[in-house]
Amino acid sequence: MRLSYLLAGLLVAGLAAPALAESLPLPEQIIRTLDQLSGGPHRGERANHAKGLIAGGIFTPSAEAAAISRAPHFRRSVGVTIRFSTGTGLPAIADAGPGSRPYGLAIRFALPGRSYTDFVGISHNGFPVATPEDFAGLLDAVARSRGSKASPPPLEQFLATRPAAQAFLKAPKPVPKSFATQAFYGVNAFEFINQQGASVFGRYRIVPVAGEQALTDEEAAAVGPNYLMEELAGRVAVRPVKYKVLLQIAGKDDILDDPTVVWPEDRRLVELGLLVVTRVVPEARYIEAKLAYNPLALPDGIQPSRDPVLLFRPAAYAASAARRQ
Numbered sequence: 001m002r003l004s005y006l007l008a009g010l011l012v013a014g015l016a017a018p019a020l021a022e023s024l025p026l027p028e029q030i031i032r033t034l035d036q037l038s039g040g041p042h043r044g045e046r047a048n049h050a051k052g053l054i055a056g057g058i059f060t061p062s063a064e065a066a067a068i069s070r071a072p073h074f075r076r077s078v079g080v081t082i083r084f085s086t087g088t089g090l091p092a093i094a095d096a097g098p099g100s101r102p103y104g105l106a107i108r109f110a111l112p113g114r115s116y117t118d119f120v121g122i123s124h125n126g127f128p129v130a131t132p133e134d135f136a137g138l139l140d141a142v143a144r145s146r147g148s149k150a151s152p153p154p155l156e157q158f159l160a161t162r163p164a165a166q167a168f169l170k171a172p173k174p175v176p177k178s179f180a181t182q183a184f185y186g187v188n189a190f191e192f193i194n195q196q197g198a199s200v201f202g203r204y205r206i207v208p209v210a211g212e213q214a215l216t217d218e219e220a221a222a223v224g225p226n227y228l229m230e231e232l233a234g235r236v237a238v239r240p241v242k243y244k245v246l247l248q249i250a251g252k253d254d255i256l257d258d259p260t261v262v263w264p265e266d267r268r269l270v271e272l273g274l275l276v277v278t279r280v281v282p283e284a285r286y287i288e289a290k291l292a293y294n295p296l297a298l299p300d301g302i303q304p305s306r307d308p309v310l311l312f313r314p315a316a317y318a319a320s321a322a323r324r325q
């Protein structure tokens with residue numbers, strides 16, 4: 001079986017896996033395995049998406065946004081704190097190297113009264129597993145496959161019964177020319193409720209106004225380890241970087257609670273607004289450590305779906321954030 005870049009990265013990243021602490025609660029168990037895979041824990045870093053870049057900007061809602069949800073940022077412009085990231089718990093991973101993809105984009109929208117709401121998405125449309133237990137199982141299988149003489153190795157055994165995980169790992173994940181030419185996907189569905197009480201389910205998409213542009217394999221092999229982070233800082237210093245914030249609206253029979261199931265491309269895309277990145281914050285270690293995104297920090301007008309992956313994420317993120325603060 002051909003391993004994807006993501007998987008190759010996980011396999012080469014760390015040390016041989018010690019026995020797993022299966023008695024730990026699931027969030028801590030997952031963090032422990034993420035640490036094993038990255039040769040961590042790495043002091044002060046995130047257990048996943050450890051390498052990042054902080055930026056700031058503004059989100060301006062479209063005229064259509066208020067008809068979708070009564071959330072405050074769909075009625076007026078708000079400031080945003082953004083974190084671009086690479087995959088895995090490796091703080092010094094090469095931006096185009098094995099394991100760096102999917103990339104991450106996290107956006108904190110500042111709301112009235114010091115409150116906020118967060119988007120936390122990845123550069124791939126879809127997720128490998130449908131439950132937190134399977135996420136733990138996937139990471140565990142990767143860890144146990146290191147140096148394993150079993151035939152088939154644990155990972156192959158896991159993937160044999162998880163076609164979605166296999167498809168996710170095998171899917172091409174091109175290296176973008178820039179974070180400014182990369183699209184990001186919310187993957188989990190939310191319910192959006194407007195002033196009249198009417199609701200729709202949807203998944204966010206953040207699409208670059210510059211268009212999606214990827215490097216060739218030769219170009220990707222030639223870039224430096226921090227090229228994405230450095231390129232964005234240079235680009236934003238010259239002019240703002242823009243993304244359309246879209247919502248893919250679920251069809252009548254679309255599955256709402258399984259992030260492995262990608263909805264068909266003919267579903268309606270509503271433009272919720274424009275995200276403009278106006279500055280990259282240099283040396284943002286303190287801000288980065290303090291920032292703890294939470295995909296369930298939701299204002300009135302947005303509710304979670306019943307997706308078990310979505311509902312589990314805050315516990316894992318909080319456990320990872322707690323140990324760096």
Ligand code: HEM
Binds near residue numbers: 103135
């Ligand atoms: C069971 C499922 C998942 C688990 C256990 C998990 C776990 C984690 C953990 C532990 C962190 C570090 C958080 C921190 O220290 O602040 C993290 C960060 C992140 N995750 Fe997940 N995750 C899951 C699903 C997802 C999904 C579905 C997406 C996107 C669609 C996603 C995107 C991200 C991103 C972008 C970050 C970096 C956030 C930042 O910049 O601070 N994760 N994840």
